[in-house]
Amino acid sequence: PNLASARLVTNGVLLTPEMVSQLVVAGLSAAVITFDGPKPIHDNIRQLAGRRGTYDTIIDNLQAAQNSQLQLHLRV
Numbered sequence: 155p156n157l158a159s160a161r162l163v164t165n166g167v168l169l170t171p172e173m174v175s176q177l178v179v180a181g182l183s184a185a186v187i188t189f190d191g192p193k194p195i196h197d198n199i200r201q202l203a204g205r206r207g208t209y210d211t212i213i214d215n216l217q218a219a220q221n222s223q224l225q226l227h228l229r230v
Contacts, residue, residue: 156181163188163229165200166212174219184225187216191230 162177162185169185177185189212190196197207219226 157183162186165208166215167200167202167208169212169215169219171215171218171222174222174224178223182224184227186227186229187212189228189230 157177157180160182162182164185164187166187169187189209190199193207193209196209200208202208216226
């Protein structure tokens with residue numbers, strides 16, 4: 155499938171290197187990653203089980219995806 159005309163908007167938590175690779179192979183060229191503000195505000199709003207914030211996970215995923223063919227756009 156060719157996802158070139160698709161638009162992905164995600165919080166980035168599941169945007170692992172493996173997922174990025176699969177999306178690129180499928181034809182996706184860009185993704186919008188959303189944040190709810192700086193780390194303290196974001197982590198207060200977006201929490202996983204155990205009240206663990208997601209900010210650091212998203213940053214790690216973005217760093218891992220930097221050298222991929224997927225264009226990353228941030229929205230705060």
